[in-house]
Amino acid sequence: MATPRPQPVEIHEHAMDNLRYIRQTLERAGSFTAVPGKGGILMGFMALAAAWAAAKQAGASGWLTVWTVAAILAMAIGVGGTAMKAQRFQVPLFSGPGRKFIAGFAPAIVAGAVLTFVFYRAGISGFLPGIWLLLYGAAVVSGGSASVRIVPMMGSCFMFLGMVALLLPGWNDVLLPAGFGGLHIIFGTIIAVKYGG
DSSP states (O other), rough: OOOOOOOOOHHHHHHHHHHHHHHHHHHHHHOOOOOOOOHHHHHHHHHHHHHHHTTOOSSHHHHHHHHHHHHHHHHHHHHHHHHHHHHHHHHOOOOOHHHHHHHHHHHHHHHHHHHHHHHHHHTOOHHHHHHHHHHHHHHHHHHHGGGOOOOHHHHHHHHHHHHHHOOGGHHHHHHHHIIIIHHHHHHHHHHHHTTTT
């Protein structure tokens, strides 16, 4: 007894399945931003705590130590938050948006680390908050250029505060927490609500 042959799949049905898969993948990748919103909020509150602790330091060395520890912790929070977000969106962390963000983000951050060392060693640490805000903003603008529009907008706000801090260094104790604290909390909330955490 012959078994019935399976009905061949028509080519347009196969094409429609492929198009549906491609569209879903693009939608998922398009809504994914490598910047973690909830992680950004956490980084913002940590920056506010760092500003409070740094203000209590007697000298530039203690102040720089507090902010350096805060930067390292913020980086760990950012990487962890991005990894969790990528896993939730089922997007590989180091391909697509994640890789583009790192490639754009890293050069300005490395430049900021080098300038921090040079300026601190030269005894002119008063310009560091402006340099940090400006270069962090440049890193976010560059890294977020392939992301959703809110990410480069956030970077531009950091750059603006950095320029103000460089022109008005007497306001560093206000501008540094306003940037790393306030902007992270504001934009982190927007990203968490609109772009899935």
